[in-house]
Amino acid sequence: MTKEKTEQLxxxxxxxxxxxxxxxxxxxxxxLNLGVSWLSYVxxxxxxxxxxxxxxxxxxxxxxxxxxxx
Numbered sequence: 576m577t578k579e580k581t582e583q584l585x586x587x588x589x590x591x592x593x594x595x596x597x598x599x600x601x602x603x604x605x606x607l608n609l610g611v612s613w614l615s616y617v618x619x620x621x622x623x624x625x626x627x628x629x630x631x632x633x634x635x636x637x638x639x640x641x642x643x644x645x
Contacts, residue, residue: 576644584640591633598626 601623607616 580640580644584637587633587640588637591630591637594626594630594633598623598630601626 601619605616605619605623607613
């Protein structure tokens with residue numbers, strides 16, 4: 576495996592961790608309180624869900640990249 580490919584896989588792996596961190600941060604701070612509409616609550620949940628999906632895709636990409644280059 577080339578050095579550039581390895582660096583690319585490491586960056587993708589770290590990006591997946593970052594997306595998971597941000598999605599978890601959104602979900603852990605999300606509360607339906609006074610001043611929070613249903614629309615903004617659902618919108619924040621959808622953003623967190625998409626971030627979880629993107630993190631999973633990043634890690635699947637890294638896994639396939641490692642398997643492909645062995």
